[in-house]
Each structure stands twice: as structure tokens, then as C-alpha cells.
């Protein structure tokens with residue numbers, strides 16, 4: 001058994017430092033990535049309670065997140081068994097907590113009062129999954145689910161060990177599901193190029209309707225993408241999206257999905273205090289990020305128009321106008337061959353100045369999607 005406590009602490013620490021999305025960071029861990037993700041998200045749900053415990057090192061350091069993870073474990077199962085192969089850091093953190101923190105209030109809290117999820121826990125059910133089988137599996141785990149407005153996206157009452165649900169679908173937030181749901185509402189088949197694809201959630205979702213090619217620049221993230229996507233017959237390319245766009249052949253792709261690196265400010269809005277403290281999305285490199293987003297989208301649209309692409313989606317898990325509507329306005333001004341297409345009428349939250357676009361403003365699941373159609 002690997003030391004998932006240290007791995008979860010590392011993932012949460014990197015997530016806080018905006019190295020990447022929590023899911024991708026956990027999946028990048030060497031061993032038991034799914035268990036690490038389940039633990040990390042459970043800690044996030046419990047974070048408001050854990051951070052109020054007196055005596056911990058409140059400095060947002062790796063050590064702080066290690067303490068938070070172990071407090072969560074202490075509260076749910078007791079401190080990890082000494083016989084497990086725990087790292088020196090985990091053993092030291094347990095000793096620190098035992099010596100410096102009053103653990104009694106944690107023991108006294110009832111789990112029901114403690115586990116108040118901050119963000120909804122979404123699950124995307126595969127199209128091939130029978131709802132009856134899925135419901136039966138959840139019943140066995142004592143978990144309930146509620147349907148969203150999309151028939152294959154549900155909210156789970158709590159997070160089960162992810163391996164138990166692997167046959168039925170994927171953990172994927174409703175915001176992250178939106179780009180492919182938008183495409184599926186316009187066309188029902190075709191070829192799709194996902195330009196910034198790792199860790200592969202949208203490529204996997206898209207592969208249920210389209211023939212998908214998934215492109216990723218970062219070698220480490222590409223390896224995760226490949227491991228997840230190749231078994232689903234998705235072609236994976238490890239290259240810079242700018243080069244891949246240059247290599248598109250005429251009529252090779254009907255659709256381009258562009259979900260580039262962003263500030264991830266939408267994933268932080270579940271903890272307003274933390275977001276403000278970090279000044280998420282308003283940091284000095286926002287400008288650099290926006291330049292990248294504008295350049296790559298413009299290139300995808302320009303080449304796409306030449307090579308017969310019919311639709312391009314642009315999405316971010318940011319809630320900033322600068323990374324969303326302003327990027328859309330910039331490219332529409334620069335390239336007159338494309339127009340915005342109205343998507344998902346039934347989705348109520350729309351773009352700030354463009355009712356064609358969709359936004360998700362739910363805490364922790366902030367998202368934006370625009371779909372362009374070739375005129």
C-alpha cells in the first residue's frame with residue numbers, strides 16, 4: 001500500500017499552487033492514483049471543518065496539507081495503522097498532531113455534520129451503462145444519486161472508492177461535461193480533434209459519439225492521457241497543439257475541441273477566502289495566459305476554416321471575463337469566417353455578453369464554453 005496520505009497532501013498542495021486540476025494531479029501520482037483522488041476530494045469536502053482545528057500549521061505549506069489530510073483520516077478511520085508502509089513525513093506529521101493538536105473536538109463531531117460537501121460530486125454515466133445496474137451498485141454502497149438536467153450526468157450523495165464505479169462511468173464535473181454536451185446537441189457523429197487533451201476527460205466523453213484524436217504537449221500528462229484513452233480507440237499525439245494544427249489535412253476533422261491551460265479560477269470559487277488570498281486568476285501571469293488562449297484559438301479557427309472544420313469549441317474552467325468572453329470577442333474581430341452558435345438552450349447560465357455561450361457558476365465547478373460555427 002503506497003502512502004496515499006502523502007500523495008493526497010502533495011496533490012492538494014500543488015492544486016493550491018495552481019499547478020493543475022486536482023484530478024490530473026492525483027492521477028499523475030505513481031501508485032493508487034484513484035485512491036489518492038478519492039481521499040483528496042473527501043478532504044476538500046471536509047476542508048472548511050478541518051482548517052478550523054486549533055494547533056495546526058496554518059501556512060498553506062505542504063506540511064499544512066499533510067496535517068489536514070491526516071486530520072481527515074483521523075476523524076473518519078483513526079490515524080493510519082503503523083504497520084502500513086508510511087513515509088517518514090507522514091509518521092512525523094502524525095507525531096506532530098498527537099503532540100500539538102487537541103483531537104477531542106474532531107472525535108466528537110458526527111460525520112454527518114462534518115461532511116458537508118462544498119462542491120457537488122458529479123459522475124458521468126457511460127451511454128452504454130444501464131441505469132438500473134448503476135442504481136443497484138450505488139445502493140450496495142449506501143450512496144444515493146440525483147439526476148441533473150442531462151440524463152447521463154448525476155450528483156452522488158458521497159464519494160465512493162472510485163474503483164467501485166469504474167465499470168459504470170467517470171467522475172467528471174458538470175462544467176467539464178459541457179463542451180462535449182454542446183457538440184452532441186449540434187451533431188451526432190464525426191471526427192474530433194482535442195488539442196489540449198490531458199488528462200483526457202473530454203476526449204473520453206467525446207469518444208462516445210465521435211472518432212477522437214487527442215493531442216497533448218506535456219510528456220508526463222501525455223502518458224496519463226494515453227493510458228486512459230488508447231483503450232477506448234482514441235488516437236493520442238504527444239505534440240505542441242500549434243504544430244498539430246499545422247498538420248491538419250483537408251476534411252480530416254469536423255470538430256475541434258480546445259480546452260487550453262487557464263487560471264482554473266472556477267475550481268477555486270468553492271473557497272472564496274482561499275481564492276481571494278491567492279488572488280486567483282488575477283495574478284501577474286494572467287496576461288501571458290490570455291495571450292496564449294487568444295493565439296491558439298485564433299490559429300485553430302484560421303487553419304480550421306482552411307481545412308474544412310465545421311465547429312470549434314473553446315472552453316476554460318475559469319470564471320474570468322478576460323479568459324472567456326474577451327478571448328471570444330478578440331477572435332471574432334480577427335477572423336470573420338466564424339460565428340458563435342447558440343448551444344444548450346436548456347442551460348440557464350449564459351455568457352456575460354453573449355447569450356450563445358454557456359457558463360457554469362456553481363461553487364468549485366466554474367466553467368465557460370463558446371462554440372464557433374464556420375459561416
Ligand SMILES: C[S@@+](CC[C@H](N)C(=O)[O-])C[C@H]1O[C@@H](n2cnc3c(N)ncnc32)[C@H](O)[C@@H]1O
Nearest residue numbers: 196197198199200201202217218240241259261
Ligand atoms: C485544461 S487542461 C485540459 C484538460 C482536458 N481537456 C480534460 O478534460 O481532461 C490543458 C492542457 O493543455 C496542455 N497544453 C498546454 N499548452 C499546450 C500546447 N501548446 N499544446 C498542447 N497541449 C498543451 C496542458 O499541458 C494541459 O494538459
